[in-house]
Amino acid sequence: MTTTKQKTALITGASxxxxxxxxKLFAQDGINLVLVARRKSLLEEIEKDFEQRYKIIVHCVELDLALLDSPAQLYQFCQKNNLQVDYLVNNAGYGDYGKLVTVDPALYQNMLTLNVLTITTLTSLFVRDMVQRRFGYILNIGSLAAFQPVPQMAVYGASKTYVMHFTEALHAELRGTGVKATVLNPGVTETGFVERANMGGAAYAQGTLLKASRVALAGYRGMMAGKLNVVPGFFNKLLSISTGLTPSRRVLLAISSFVMRGK
Known part of the structure; x- marks a missing residue:
């Protein structure tokens, strides 16, 4: 891989x-950062910490990426500040646990804008410059939910299936350009996801969860190696493989319904 000196990574949902x-992994490798999130105070704390500890340059962007014009604003910010994005990490996204009939449609509109449209638009904007320079890495954060229909999280699961298929197709399109696209599909992880998704009552959310640091390391290494699809954790890998081996979609749906039931 080309030296990381003077390289810059843009990470959404970075707080x-x-x-x-x-x-943190990018910072440890001496890569400058553009960190994007809605919570400016947290971003500023990270900026101060990373610049002191790792001697890199950190730019903080307070932005709600669920707004349709936010990807263009973010791209324009980078252009205006002469920031060449060499690594793009589309991490921002969220889910919601509950039956479709119980949820306000506005929440799904917001979720799909963030989980699908924002990732697509940001990737489309930045990948053009990467291809022109013949260097770049894209890491899109999907989910283990991408491999099968997910009752109780129907919209979220479908959005992550989109992310996986989109990234894998992009990986093929970019062959020979010097740019790589990788999708990271973690299972439920120790982050704020479960709380925000109101998922505490789901059987799937019980028990031992992977730590965010372990998931990030798997994704980081996979991206740097130009891998297609990364699923951290042995049990999660088995689940992702088994969905393709199940002979019937009805059986797969029944298994998924059982896993996603209330505890």
Whole structure:
């Protein structure tokens, strides 16, 4: 891989969880950062810490990426400040646990804008410059939910299936350009995701969860190696493989319904 000196990584949803852990990995390798999130105070704390500890340059962007014009604003910010983005990490996203009939449609509109449209637009904007320079890495954060229909999280699961298929297709399109696209599909992880998704009552959310640092490291290494699809954790890998081996979609749906039931 080309030297990381003077390289810059842009990470969305960078104030906590997997996004924060990924930012730390880039910082440890001496890569400058553009960190994007809604919580400016947390970003500023990270900026001060990383600049002092790792001697890198950190730019903080307070932005709600669920707004349709936010990807263009973010791209323009980088252009205006002469920031060449060499690594793009689309981490921002969220889910919601509950039956479709019980949820306000506005929440799904917001979720799909962030989970699908924002990732697509940001990738489309930045990948053009990467291809022109013949260097770049893209890491899109999907989910283990991408591999099968997910009752109780129907919209979230479908959005992550989009992220996986989109990234894998992009990986093929970029062959020979010097740019790589990787999708990271973690299972439920120790972040704020479970709380925000109101998922505490789901059987799937019980028991031992992977730490965000472990998930981030798997994604970081996979991205740097140009891998197609990364699923951290042995049990999660088995689940992702088994969905393709299940002979019936009805059986797969029944298994998924059982896993996602209330505890």
């Amino acid at each position: 906590s969880g997997i996004g924060y852990e990924l930012a």
